[in-house]
Amino acid sequence: MTNKEKAKAYWKENIRYVIILLAIWFIVSFAAGILFKDELNSIRMGGFKLGFWFAQQGSMYVFVVLIFVYVSLMNKLDKKYGYDA
Incomplete structure (x- = not known):
């Protein structure tokens, strides 16, 4: 595999990781905190409604x-493609 092919494969995999992780963050912050707030508010966590908790705290913790x-995925990816120092 040439350096150019290796770099292209590296960035393709990197972008895939970024998209997946951002999708998870979107689901937790937007969907759980806004769209499904009413359903989640029927559950309490630490005395607060779960929908409120996701909107105020949960999305930050997940982020x-x-x-x-x-970081862990990128360390593995760096080792896989030989970019670790």
């Missing part, structure tokens, strides 16, 4: 977790 997931 931070997704950052660590992305």
Whole structure:
């Protein structure tokens, strides 16, 4: 595999990871916090309605977790394509 092909495959896989992780964040922040708020509000978490919790706290927590997931995925991807130093 040439360097150009390796770089193209690397970025294709990187973009796929980014799209998947952003879709997860969208589902948690927009869908759970806004679209499904009424259904989730029937469940309580720590004294607060779950829909409110997702809108106020949950999406931020998920975003931070997704950052660590992305770092882990990129470390594996770097090793796979030989870009780790």
